[in-house]
Amino acid sequence: MGRPTIADIARQAGVSKGAVSFALNGRPGVSEETRTRILRVAEEMKWRPHSAARALGGARAGAVGLVLARPARTLGLEPFFAQLLSGLQAGFSVHSTALQLLVVEDTAAEIEVYRRWASEHRVDGFVLVDLQVRDPRIDVLEELGMPTVVLGGPGKHGKLPSVWADxxxxxxxxxxxxxxxxxxxxxxxxxxxxxxxxxxxxxxxxxxxxxxxxxxxxxxxxxxxxxxxxxxxxxxxxxxxxxxxxxxxxxxxxxxxxxxxxxxxxxxxxxxxxxxxxxxxxxxxxxxxxxxxxRDTFTLGEQVAQTLLAVLDDPAAAADLKTPTPRLTVRESTAVPRR
Amino acid sequence: MGRPTIADIARQAGVSKGAVSFALNGRPGVSEETRTRILRVAEEMKWRPHSAARALGGARAGAVGLVLARPARTLGLEPFFAQLLSGLQAGFSVHSTALQLLVVEDTAAEIEVYRRWASEHRVDGFVLVDLQVRDPRIDVLEELGMPTVVLGGPGKHGKLPSVWADxxxxxxxxxxxxxxxxxxxxxxxxxxxxxxxxxxxxxxxxxxxxxxxxxxxxxxxxxxxxxxxxxxxxxxxxxxxxxxxxxxxxxxxxxxxxxxxxxxxxxxxxxxxxxxxxxxxxxxxxxxxxxxxxRDTFTLGEQVAQTLLAVLDDPAAAADLKTPTPRLTVRESTAVPRR
DNA sequence: CTGAAAGCGCTTACAG
DNA sequence: CTGAAAGCGCTTACAG
Incomplete structure (x- = not known):
């Protein structure tokens, strides 16, 4: 019979679709007893949300975007980005939010992707990196009204919240x-x-x-x-x-x-x-x-993720976050100069 | 008035929503003349498809998944993967297909993600890497019926098509x-x-x-x-x-x-x-x-992408692809042994 | 606290 | 070739 839908659960549990939706999303509107029963049925039927249906219904897309502008062929994803990516994913995955990654040629293409993903409702927000001196992306993202967290600062990033180190x-x-x-x-x-x-x-x-x-x-x-x-x-x-x-x-x-x-x-x-x-x-x-x-780039990624998730929950929560200043790890490549 | 929908276009162009859908997707069902008019109106109104609505309507999710199993913290995304990723994205982006990347702790978690993304209709297919000797992922992906291309071989990957080098x-x-x-x-x-x-x-x-x-x-x-x-x-x-x-x-x-x-x-x-x-x-x-x-890892990525896109278009098109055998680039770390 | 209904923006048979 | 309608699987006012 294919994948079960909330209609199947509603029928099985003897309630309405609305009640099932409320129960599944932990929202008020159903009694504790009914909620428990509905959750059990959903579990039994191995129900899983259909992400597209959720997004259409007005809820979130359940994904955020990270777009990097660098020439495709020369992409040596640096260790820094690899670590950042790990941290971001760890942070987002706690809230079952996927990270959509795209590497584009230049800033113009990057902006185009922001517009496209926003209008396609493909993502709920963005993470912005590689802050530029006069950054044309800031205005675009503010205009799009997309929740965005900037990695970098302090300052010079419009009204978008940022996570930064000194x-x-x-x-x-x-x-x-x-x-x-x-x-x-x-x-x-x-x-x-x-x-x-x-x-x-x-x-x-x-x-x-x-x-x-x-x-x-x-x-x-x-x-x-x-x-x-x-x-x-x-x-x-x-x-x-x-x-x-x-x-x-x-x-x-x-x-x-x-x-x-x-x-x-x-x-x-x-x-x-x-x-x-x-x-x-x-x-x-x-x-x-x-x-x-x-610096703990993994944790930095997690913090960026948490900041964005907070903004998604409550746009008024936007606030800059300063992370610990990186410390020097002395190894063997530095010494007193010979002469 | 918010983003335009195909209903707006239909009204503006004086046709039905269905006609707009056909025109926009390049499918038969509308005259050349009508199609042109509809496309012009869509352009004028700056219409963009809503990806969730498309996916719900039965079309594709417009995204494919790549899940890597490695301990999150130790992720040093190797140059090989960085290059592969670039190539994959270049290949997929030609068909406006997004790449959803996730790094998980181990194979069990990886399999869980395949099941989840498949049932959520989050992606249309998968790219499978790091083929294992007795790979439990093969059976799962075959059972899920998800179009999948394996990077690696020859052989030992069930009925899934593979792209491989010798x-x-x-x-x-x-x-x-x-x-x-x-x-x-x-x-x-x-x-x-x-x-x-x-x-x-x-x-x-x-x-x-x-x-x-x-x-x-x-x-x-x-x-x-x-x-x-x-x-x-x-x-x-x-x-x-x-x-x-x-x-x-x-x-x-x-x-x-x-x-x-x-x-x-x-x-x-x-x-x-x-x-x-x-x-x-x-x-x-x-x-x-x-x-x-x-080896040209970028091109390898592109080829994997093209192979998967071909399978998405026509499941019967699945075929293994052998890529050129990597060649040795001799630099200065090898020489005749001293003794 | 619960139910019945409308609606999100598309796609896709089904008639004409 | 075209139109009117149903449906995808959810969410969310709106009544009760």
């Missing part, structure tokens, strides 16, 4: 550590300049350099790729006055940089200290293992 | 290359023994060793983690008669192994040759860059 403090802690070791020439292989967090880190380095009286503190923008990370490292190490420490905005670039140093015969950490802004298995498996900024 | 041939090409260089003691850090492809590779190495008259050809199973990859490498390199070459079943393990060799002062490739069964940015960014088996 990138500035994090960068300061790295620079202070390197300065304490005696480093005076520090380079920073930054990410895409269009990203807000890239700008924050660059500014933090500049400010710290002035305060600590460093000789040099250079931020070089990259596209986050291993290729640019390697190329920029090569350029830096080929200079006469080369930096004694390089801070990399991602673990992939840091490992690529380490590879270049090894290839050029520059000893790490003897002649060059390396710090990665992201910690991951990558930072651990190379030799020497990299000093890196550790 | 792992045996691939392993043979590696061993033959190493033997030609003069290696006689070769070790193989294999993946989880429960996986079919692990068994295939182990068998291929054993067969090749016999044929080529190798002194030693040892396969050690691991859990694919960098930790076990490192530990096993350490054990191998500490032996009196250590292997002159190690084949790693994943890039993450190969990089971890390279780290251990560096740490132990074993020169690569002078004293130890390293080959990775998976190529990726990881294999390229370390120093020395790793000789690895290259």
């Amino acid at each position: 990138d500035r403090e994090a960068m300061l802690s790295i620079v202070e550590y390197l300065a304490a070791l005696g480093h005076r020439r520090i380079a920073h292989l930054a990410g895409l300049p269009a990203f807000q967090h890239t700008q924050r880190r660059i500014r933090a380095l500049r400010d710290a350099a002035k305060r600590l009286g460093l000789t040099e503190a250079l931020s070089l923008p990259t596209d986050f790729s291993d290729a640019e990370g390697a190329a920029a490292t090569r350029t830096l190490l080929a200079r006469r006055e080369r930096p004694t420490a390089i801070i990399y905005d991602s673990d992939v670039m840091a490992v690529a940089g380490l590879g270049v140093a090894t290839e050029m015969g520059v000893a790490v950490p003897g002649e060059l200290s390396i710090v990665s802004f992201d910690d991951s298995v990558l930072a651990r498996i190379v030799h020497p293992p990299l000093t890196a900024l550790s | 792992d045996r041939e691939a392993m043979l090409s590696i061993v033959e290359y190493l033997a030609a260089l003069g290696h006689r003691r070769i070790a193989h850090l294999a993946g989880l023994p429960a996986f079919q492809h692990t068994q295939r590779r182990i068998r291929a190495l054993r067969d090749a060793a016999k044929r080529l008259g190798l002194t030693e050809a040892l396969s050690l199973p691991t859990d694919f983690s960098d930790a076990e990859g490192a530990a096993a490498t350490r054990t191998l390199l500490a032996r009196r008669e250590r292997p002159t070459a190690i084949i790693y079943d994943s890039d993450v393990m190969a990089v971890a192994g390279l780290g251990v060799a560096t740490e132990m002062g074993v020169a690569v490739p002078g004293e130890l040759s390293i080959v990775s069964f998976d190529d990726s940015v990881l294999a390229r960014i370390v120093h020395p860059p790793l000789t690895a088996l290259s």
